[in-house]
Each structure stands twice: as C-alpha cells, then as structure tokens.
Amino acid sequence: MKTLAAIKGATISRGNKVLLENFSLQLEESSITTIIGANGVGKTSLLLAIAGELALEGGSLSIAGKNISDYSLAELALLRTYCPSTLNSAFPFTVNEFVNFGSTPWRKNVSVMLHAERLARVLATFDLVHLGSKSVLSLSSGEQQRVLLAKTFLQGARLLILDEPTTALDMSHQILINKAVIAHKNEGGTVLIASHDQDFIKGMGGRIVELKG
Amino acid sequence: MRTKHFVLPLIVLLLALTGSIALGGVAGSPAEVFTALIRHDHSTLSQVLWNIRLPRVLLAMLVGAGLSLAGALMQTMFRNPLADPAILGISSGSALGLVMALLAGLEFGSISASFCAVLGGLFAIAIISGVTRRKGAVSADTSTAGFVLVGVALNAFIAGALGILLSATSNPQARSISFWTLGTISLATWKGLTSVALFFVAGLIVISLVRTKANLLALEDYEIRILGANPSKLRFTLAIGSAILVASATSIVGVISFVGLITPYAIRLVVGPNVKLLLPIAALWGSILVLISDTLARTLIHSMEIPIGTILALIGSPIFVWVLVKRVRA
Numbered sequence: 001m002k003t004l005a006a007i008k009g010a011t012i013s014r015g016n017k018v019l020l021e022n023f024s025l026q027l028e029e030s031s032i033t034t035i036i037g038a039n040g041v042g043k044t045s046l047l048l049a050i051a052g053e054l055a056l057e058g059g060s061l062s063i064a065g066k067n068i069s070d071y072s073l074a075e076l077a078l079l080r081t082y083c084p085s086t087l088n089s090a091f092p093f094t095v096n097e098f099v100n101f102g103s104t105p106w107r108k109n110v111s112v113m114l115h116a117e118r119l120a121r122v123l124a125t126f127d128l129v130h131l132g133s134k135s136v137l138s139l140s141s142g143e144q145q146r147v148l149l150a151k152t153f154l155q156g157a158r159l160l161i162l163d164e165p166t167t168a169l170d171m172s173h174q175i176l177i178n179k180a181v182i183a184h185k186n187e188g189g190t191v192l193i194a195s196h197d198q199d200f201i202k203g204m205g206g207r208i209v210e211l212k213g
Numbered sequence: 214m215r216t217k218h219f220v221l222p223l224i225v226l227l228l229a230l231t232g233s234i235a236l237g238g239v240a241g242s243p244a245e246v247f248t249a250l251i252r253h254d255h256s257t258l259s260q261v262l263w264n265i266r267l268p269r270v271l272l273a274m275l276v277g278a279g280l281s282l283a284g285a286l287m288q289t290m291f292r293n294p295l296a297d298p299a300i301l302g303i304s305s306g307s308a309l310g311l312v313m314a315l316l317a318g319l320e321f322g323s324i325s326a327s328f329c330a331v332l333g334g335l336f337a338i339a340i341i342s343g344v345t346r347r348k349g350a351v352s353a354d355t356s357t358a359g360f361v362l363v364g365v366a367l368n369a370f371i372a373g374a375l376g377i378l379l380s381a382t383s384n385p386q387a388r389s390i391s392f393w394t395l396g397t398i399s400l401a402t403w404k405g406l407t408s409v410a411l412f413f414v415a416g417l418i419v420i421s422l423v424r425t426k427a428n429l430l431a432l433e434d435y436e437i438r439i440l441g442a443n444p445s446k447l448r449f450t451l452a453i454g455s456a457i458l459v460a461s462a463t464s465i466v467g468v469i470s471f472v473g474l475i476t477p478y479a480i481r482l483v484v485g486p487n488v489k490l491l492l493p494i495a496a497l498w499g500s501i502l503v504l505i506s507d508t509l510a511r512t513l514i515h516s517m518e519i520p521i522g523t524i525l526a527l528i529g530s531p532i533f534v535w536v537l538v539k540r541v542r543a
Contacts, residue, residue, distance in 0.1 A: 053435045077441025090292035090431040091486030101429060105441040155440065 001028040004190045005050060005080070005159055010059030012042060012049050019045050023059070025209065027159065032181065032191045032206030041211045043194040044085075047161050050192060051082040063159065077105035080159040083152035085167060087144040092135035095128055095147055102154030118154060125180055126150040127173065141168040146176075153180060159190045166200045178203050218484050222497035226274075229501055233270045233508040234262065238516065269401035272409060273507040274500040276398065276462040277472055279413050281499020283458040284473025285480075285491055286420065289427050290451040293360060294481065297474035298334075298459045301364030304470075305371035306337025307456070307463040312378055315386050322405040322465060327412055330460035338452045341367055396469040396522050398507045405465040412461030419454035420492070423447055427488045471525045472499050475533045502529065 005027040012020040019042030027033055027050075035043050048054040050061065052068045061068045063079050071079070081102075089098065100119055107115060123129050126146040131139065136147055145168045152160065160181070166174050174197075181191050181204060195201055201208065235246045239261040249259040280298060287296040287303070298304045310333020311326055319326040344367075345360050420427075429437045430447055437444040462469065476499040477491065484490045506524040513519055 048435070051439060053438060073438055073443055074441040077439065080439075082435075082439050084433075084436065088433050088436070091289075091294070091481070093428070093431060093486055097428070097485075097487055101432070101440060104426070104429065 001030070003027065004029050005061070005063045005192075007050055007056075007061045008059055010049065010061065011057040012045050012054065013057060014042070014045050014054075020211070025050075027190050027192055029158075029190055030185055030188045032185050032193070032204055034201050034204065034206060034208050035192070035194045035211060036196070036201070036208060037211035043211060044163055046211065047082060047163050047192065047194055050159075051080055051161050052076060053082065074105060077155065077157065079157055080161060081152050081155040081157040082161040083148050083163060083165060085145070085164040086141075087136060087148055089136055092137045094133050095136055095139070096123070096132045098136045098147055099123060099128065099150045099154060102151035102156075105155060105157075118156075122150045122154045125153065126176060142170060142173065145169055146173060149177060149180070153184075158188075159192065160184055162191065162193045164194055164196065166195065166197045174200055174203075215490065218490060218494050219497070222494065222501060226497060226501050226504070229504050229508070230270065230274075233273075233504055234266060236508055236512050237261070237266055238511075265401075268403050268406045269398055269507070269511075270504065272401040272406050272465065273398050273504045275406070275409050275413050276466050276469065277476075277500035277503030278496040279409075279416065279458040279462045279499075280469060280472040280503070281476040281495045282416070282420070282492055283455040283462075284499075285477035285488070285495045286427070286451050286455040286458075287473070288477055288481075289430055289486075289488060290448050290455070291360065292430060294478055295361050295474070296364070297470075298455065299468055299470035299473060300361065300368065301337070301341055302368030302371050303334045303337045303341075303456065303459050304463050304468040304473075305368050305375060306340075307331070307334040307460045308468055309333045309371050309375050309378075310336070310460070311464050312375060316378070316382060316384050321386055322402065322408055324408055324411065327408050327460055327464040330464040331412070331457050334456035334459045334463070335452065337367060337371065338456060342452075396467040396520065397518070398466050398503075398521060399511070399518060400465060409461050409465050412457055412464070416454050416458035416461060419450060419457060423450045423454075425487070425489050427451060428486070431486065469503070469525070470522060471529045472503055475529045476502060479533055 003026050006025070008024045010020065010023045011018060012023065023046070035046060037043055045054055049056060052061065063071070063076070068076070096119070099122065103115060103119065123132065126149055128146055128150055131143060136144060139147065145165065149162070149165060152162070165177055169177065178200065181193070185191055193204070234250070235243060239258055240246070241249065241258050245258065246262070249256060249262055253259055253263055283298045284296070287298060287301065288294050307330040311330040313333070314326045314329035315321060319329065341364055345363055426442055426447060429440060429442055430444065434444040437447070477495040480495040480498055481491055484494050502525070503521070506521050506528055510519045510521045510524045
C-alpha cells in the first residue's frame with residue numbers, strides 16, 4: 001500500500017509541556033486510523049501537527065512524498081484538511097455560507113454548476129438541507145458538528161483529519177458520518193480520527209493507535 | 214432575493230440626492246433648480262449649484278460610502294462588530310498624518326497630503342494590532358471589548374497629540390483647519406473631491422484583491438490556513454484598503470464618527486455578514502446617511518452650519534436602536 005502521510009521521529013509539545021517524543025506514524029492510502037487515549041495526552045496536538053498547523057520540534061512530516069515545507073498553503077489545502085470539534089465563527093454566517101468556506105481551495109477552478117452540485121451533495125450527506133439559511137450560531141452543538149464536517153468534506157482533500165467528530169451527535173447522525181468516512185476510504189482516501197466513542201470506533205474498523213501519557 | 218436589498222437604498226439615495234441639491238440658502242423651485250443645473254450659466258443659483266452645492270453633495274456621498282466600507286472591513290478583519298475607524302483611532306491617525314503633511318508644507322487637498330493621511334491611518338492600525346497581540350500567538354485576540362478599549366485610548370492619545378500640534382503651530386494652513394478635526398463637509402471643492410474619489414477607487418481596488426475571501430476571517434487563523442488562505446495576508450490587505458478609504462474621507466472632511474460603526478453593524482443585522490452583500494449595501498446606506506445629515510447640517514438653522522457629527526448622532530442613534538430592538542423582538 002502507498003503511504004499518503006508520514007510523521008517520523010517527531011517531538012510534539014504544547015506550551016512548555018512535551019506531549020510526544022520520537023513519535024512516528026504512517027498513514028496509508030485507502031485507510032482509516034483512529035487515535036485513542038486519555039484527555040490531555042496530546043491527540044489534538046498530534047492531529048494539528050500532521051495537518052501542518054503545529055510546528056514539530058525535531059522529526060519530519062511528509063505528505064504525498066514531499067516534505068510539508070515544500071508545499072504552499074493552497075497546495076496543502078487540496079491534500080489535507082482538519083475538522084475541529086467545536087464551531088467558531090465571529091459572525092452569524094448561514095449554514096450554506098459556512099459550509100461553502102470548504103470550497104475555498106478549488107472554487108476558482110470549477111464551473112458554477114459543479115460547485116453548486118458539490119455543495120448540495122455535501123449538505124444532503126450531512127442532513128443540513130433544511131438548515132441551509134439558518135445562522136450557524138443559532139444551531140445546537142450536534143448541528144454545528146455536522147456543519148463542520150460538511151465544510152471539511154466539501155474541501156475534498158485526500159487526507160481527512162477529524163477531531164472527535166461524533167461527540168455531540170445522536171445515533172442516526174453518527175451513522176451518516178460513519179458512511180461518509182468509509183465512502184472516502186473506499187475512494188482511495190485516508191482518514192485520521194481522534195475519538196473516545198467506542199461504538200463509532202468499532203463501526204469504522206481500521207487501525208487503532210493508543211497514545212499514552 | 215439579492216436585488217431587493219439594493220432597490221430601497223437606490224430609491225432613497227436618488228430622493229436624498231434630489232432634495233439635497235434643491236435645498237439650501239440659495240434655492241428655487243424644482244424647475245428653476247433643474248434649468249440652472251442644465252444651463253450652467255452666470256446666474257447666482259447656477260453658480261452656487263455648480264461651485265458649492267454639487268461638489269459638497271458628491272463629497273458627502275463618497276465620504277459616507279468610504280467610512281461605511283472601512284467600518285465594515287475593520288469589523289470583519291478584527292472579528293469585532295464594534296470596530297470602527299473613529300473609535301479605534303484610525304481616523305485620528307489619518308488626521309495626524311495629514312496635519313503633519315500640511316506642517317511640512319504640502320497643500321490641503323493634494324494627493325501627496327492624502328497619501329500622508331493613509332500612512333497615518335496605517336500607523337494607527339499597526340499600533341493597535343501590535344499592542345493587542347497575544348503573547349506567543351500568531352494573531353491578536355481582537356474580538357473582545359478590551360480590544361475596543363485599547364482603540365479608545367489610542368484615539369484619545371492621537372487626538373491629544375493633534376490638539377497640541379494645532380495649537381502650537383503658526384502655520385496658517387494648519388491653523389485654519391483646526392475646526393476641521395471635528396468633521397465638516399463644508400470644505401468641498403472639485404479639486405478636493407477629485408482627490409477623495411481617486412483614493413476611494415484605490416481603496417476599492419485593494420479590497421477587490423481579497424473579495425469574498427475576507428469572510429474567512431470569521432474563523433480561527435489555523436482554520437483559515439487549513440483552507441489554503443493566509444490570514445495575515447488577508448488582514449494586511451484589508452488594513453491597507455480600509456486605511457486608504459478612511460484617509461480618502463478624513464483628508465478633506467476631518468474625523469467623522471458614527472457612520473463607520475452603525476451603518477455596517479445595522480446592515481449586517483439585515484443582510485447578514487457575507488461581505489459580498491454587506492459591503493455594497495453598507496456603502497449605499499452610508500452615503501445616504503451622510504448626505505442627509507449634511508443637508509440638514511447646512512439647512513436646519515438659517516445661515517448657520519450645525520456640526521455634522523451632532524446631526525449624525527441625532528439621526529444615527531435612534532435608527533441604530535430601532536434596528537437593534539426590532540432584531541431582538543424578532
């Protein structure tokens with residue numbers, strides 16, 4: 001199997017606290033990897049580091065065969081995406097507008113029709129069509145989580161990094177996420193998830209990596 | 214859906230424009246005003262219309278649009294709906310830049326003097342961004358009330374510096390505009406209007422470099438980078454654009470408060486935060502607000518001019534409260 005992303009001999013710290021030392025992880029194409037571990041052990045930091053948003057202290061990170069520093073921000077946006085666990089917005093954008101932020105990396109390169117089609121599809125996938133014109137700030141936390149996931153999937157990156165994607169979701173919506181993640185894997189994509197959710201992890205299959213403090 | 218937001222302000226602007234041209238110390242029937250405008254002859258009415266009223270009316274519109282746009286951009290860029298060029302001291306910074314340029318011998322209304330006003334505004338933006346920067350963080354947390362207070366302090370400081378400069382100088386040009394720091398549109402000339410229009414267009418061009426990507430600034434910086442955009446670059450471009458717009462207004466009319474705060478704030482409540490709609494609609498209503506205020510300022514009391522800031526506060530605050538209350542009840 002081909003490797004999409006690899007982190008080698010990395011030291012990851014937040015503030016003055018070293019979370020992971022000499023840490024290595026390879027993420028294959030068409031695979032799902034779930035990171036588990038206690039709170040504060042460094043799951044989110046690891047995810048952000050692999051997304052290239054937390055500087056490594058030693059070690060290296062490569063995506064699609066090249067060192068991360070060889071990519072521009074725009075190029076990276078087509079390769080990997082990261083979905084945080086809570087929604088942040090300084091202003092009350094509508095669900096349609098917020099999800100559509102995900103089209104930023106490729107908006108200019110596709111036709112208006114294709115753009116609208118992709119947006120409509122991702123809204124349907126995450127059961128957001130009926131919420132389209134509502135402000136994201138007026139939604140429940142479960143609805144906000146689906147909005148974030150829809151934005152992340154719309155970005156269309158090969159490596160999906162999802163941080164606790166199901167914490168606020170009810171059972172029926174968890175199944176939607178589960179299906180979308182497995183579909184991404186079956187299309188050759190790579191998924192990296194941090195989760196506490198035992199049922200979700202079991203339903204997903206794939207590799208499980210435990211972080212210890 | 215989109216067009217409906219444009220129809221009302223365009224109609225109101227047309228009415229305000231007509232009324233504003235017709236009203237004044239030298240007036241006539243609508244027919245007389247119309248012929249005087251078309252003929253452009255040596256009659257008093259025609260002379261007043263062409264040399265005084267028309268540039269003043271156009272200047273009021275441009276200033277309103279520019280300040281309103283600058284306010285909308287600053288609110289977007291600082292992630293703070295209370296950001297405003299006058300409150301944060303950007304307008305004072307601009308005024309300081311201009312006064313220093315005048316003291317150095319540049320001419321009021323010239324492009325080089327306005328350019329110094331742009332630098333003054335950018336200087337104020339740089340200070341406020343620098344002071345509020347979080348330790349160790351890439352960007353400042355500007356979404357808080359504390360941020361606005363830093364701006365209030367900066368504004369007071371610059372206004373103080375400006376006051377000292379103006380009272381200490383013997384430069385007649387600088388002295389004659391000391392009342393201008395309170396804001397007035399009465400200094401309108403075609404020449405000044407040209408300079409304002411040039412900078413206004415330059416500001417629009419700079420903003421157009423960013424366009425709808427400005428919306429991403431509602432997200433955290435790392436989320437923006439994940440999407441392939443550079444938040445620092447976006448903010449920098451918006452800072453330049455809004456400094457140019459503020460300077461375009463300030464360099465001729467001085468510091469005018471309120472427009473940059475309430476117009477975009479109120480319009481955002483109605484049309485939402487998407488800059489694609491927010492910017493043009495806020496610009497339209499901003500120009501209406503200043504145009505009507507200035508017309509009232511020069512016509513309410515016979516042969517005397519009321520400071521436009523007073524009128525703006527009297528018109529603007531009830532509208533603002535009305536929009537807020539309507540929103541809360543809905």
